[in-house]
Amino acid sequence: MAPIRVLIAKPGLDGHDRGAKVVARALRDAGMEVVYTGLRQSPEQIVQAAIQEDVDIIGLSCLSGAHNSLFPRVVELLREKGAEDIPVFGGGVIPEADIPGLREAGIAAVFTPGASLEEIAAFVREKVRRDNA
Amino acid sequence: MPSSWQRQLAKEISQIENMAPAALAAAASLPLDRERVQVIGITGPPGGGKSTLCNQLLQKLGEKARVAALLVDPSSPYSGGAILGDRIRMQSLVSNPNIYIRSLSNRGNPGGVGSSLVSILRAVMAWDFSHIIIETVGAGQSEVKIASIADTVLVVSVPNLGDDIQAVKSGILEIADIFVINKADLPGADSLYTALRESAQRAVEGWTAPLCQTVAHQGIGIDALIEEIERHRQWLLDSDRLLQKRRNAAKFEVAELSRVLLEKHLEKLPTAALAGYLSHRGGNLLKKLDAAYAEILNSLEEV
Ligand SMILES: Nc1nc2c(ncn2[C@@H]2O[C@H](COP(=O)(O)OP(=O)(O)O)[C@@H](O)[C@H]2O)c(=O)[nH]1
Numbered sequence: 329m330a331p332i333r334v335l336i337a338k339p340g341l342d343g344h345d346r347g348a349k350v351v352a353r354a355l356r357d358a359g360m361e362v363v364y365t366g367l368r369q370s371p372e373q374i375v376q377a378a379i380q381e382d383v384d385i386i387g388l389s390c391l392s393g394a395h396n397s398l399f400p401r402v403v404e405l406l407r408e409k410g411a412e413d414i415p416v417f418g419g420g421v422i423p424e425a426d427i428p429g430l431r432e433a434g435i436a437a438v439f440t441p442g443a444s445l446e447e448i449a450a451f452v453r454e455k456v457r458r459d460n461a
Numbered sequence: 462m463p464s465s466w467q468r469q470l471a472k473e474i475s476q477i478e479n480m481a482p483a484a485l486a487a488a489a490s491l492p493l494d495r496e497r498v499q500v501i502g503i504t505g506p507p508g509g510g511k512s513t514l515c516n517q518l519l520q521k522l523g524e525k526a527r528v529a530a531l532l533v534d535p536s537s538p539y540s541g542g543a544i545l546g547d548r549i550r551m552q553s554l555v556s557n558p559n560i561y562i563r564s565l566s567n568r569g570n571p572g573g574v575g576s577s578l579v580s581i582l583r584a585v586m587a588w589d590f591s592h593i594i595i596e597t598v599g600a601g602q603s604e605v606k607i608a609s610i611a612d613t614v615l616v617v618s619v620p621n622l623g624d625d626i627q628a629v630k631s632g633i634l635e636i637a638d639i640f641v642i643n644k645a646d647l648p649g650a651d652s653l654y655t656a657l658r659e660s661a662q663r664a665v666e667g668w669t670a671p672l673c674q675t676v677a678h679q680g681i682g683i684d685a686l687i688e689e690i691e692r693h694r695q696w697l698l699d700s701d702r703l704l705q706k707r708r709n710a711a712k713f714e715v716a717e718l719s720r721v722l723l724e725k726h727l728e729k730l731p732t733a734a735l736a737g738y739l740s741h742r743g744g745n746l747l748k749k750l751d752a753a754y755a756e757i758l759n760s761l762e763e764v
């Protein structure tokens with residue numbers, strides 16, 4: 329069976345990618361191919377990378393507090409490029425109060441620091457399976 | 462909004478990589494003998510600066526024409542998954558629409574690249590690139606497969622890894638069309654230069670692999686490297702060797718696809734079917750296999 333391909337990207341200006349790397353490794357250990365693009369990616373760069381890599385799903389990690397603008401911007405650009413079939417999930421330091429707005433903007437799931445790695449891997453697997461069904 | 466050509470290419474590559482029969486058949490009907498494109502392989506130790514070099518080459522070459530990179534990283538032997546991180550060195554490039562970058566897992570294959578790489582190459586070639594760069598896993602030994610696939614192989618060495626001698630032993634230096642001494646800003650670069658010139662540089666069929674010194678993260682030495690890459694391409698064309706290279710790539714493709722197909726059929730074979738082989742008819746089976754292979758390979762001439 330073809331492995332799931334995931335792009336893990338870090339939009340925004342904060343310089344911490346430990347969380348993103350931990351998630352990337354967990355998804356690899358769950359058998360997925362994880363493209364990791366490094367720090368400080370613009371939404372444009374993220375969307376172009378996702379298209380070139382033909383990923384099944386994009387995971388965004390943001391600690392800078394700018395998630396309310398950056399996450400929806402990625403979804404918007406995907407739509408502009410005709411790639412709205414690629415789902416987006418997010419994680420990082422995100423206040424509970426922001427989650428409904430992000431979900432509204434098309435973010436498929438939001439994981440706060442309490443989420444377990446198993447939970448995230450299970451979500452990705454289930455989401456991709458359902459979308460391809 | 463219609464899908465971009467990059468999206469289409471990206472999807473084709475995935476299907477080939479996943480060995481979808483229809484995609485493999487479609488790829489097989491695309492030519493591998495396009496002489497306008499140069500396939501450049503980059504190999505060398507992990508951390509040697511392969512991705513950083515690739516970034517510089519793409520940036521320079523991408524000013525004038527379409528260029529592509531295929532970046533191979535190893536899969537995890539435990540889960541089969543992989544972290545594909547070479548793009549980290551190429552962040553600024555995605556804004557240039559001439560540049561296509563794709564990360565690939567080697568999907569457990571030894572030899573620095575995956576089984577489907579040549580089939581993928583056919584699909585990429587169809588999109589009119591001037592250069593296609595392949596970065597291999599770079600695990601040290603057994604990186605030699607890239608020599609069967611690329612037109613021009615860059616072997617990257619760096620000072621003071623203590624691997625000058627390792628590299629000589631592993632046979633990796635013998636596949637170099639161009640030696641790149643990267644991290645030339647670090648101490649030890651001069652002695653590496655001398656060591657390579659004395660122990661590795663030799664003329665093979667009229668081509669002596671040149672030595673290029675680079676400081677990849679600062680873009681130093683890249684223009685001279687591109688000149689040597691172009692000079693090698695010209696030499697391949699002038700000496701009628703480019704198509705010979707592509708024939709080698711096609712042979713590699715036949716071998717890899719045969720192996721994958723054989724494995725697929727073996728998986729379906731009920732072990733009961735081997736009862737005869739187990740007891741006494743082994744010799745017969747060998748003869749059958751031999752004849753079947755001979756017939757297939759003969760028929761290749763007619764394709
Ligand atoms: N000092 C120095 N460091 C370099 C040079 N080229 C690359 N690097 C650094 O070496 C590290 C590994 O580079 P990378 O391109 O990922 O190597 P790869 O594993 O061979 O692809 C990075 O931190 C680069 O910034 C160079 O010429 N000099």
Ligand SMILES: [Mg+2]
Nearest residue numbers: 511512547596
């Ligand atoms: Mg690399």
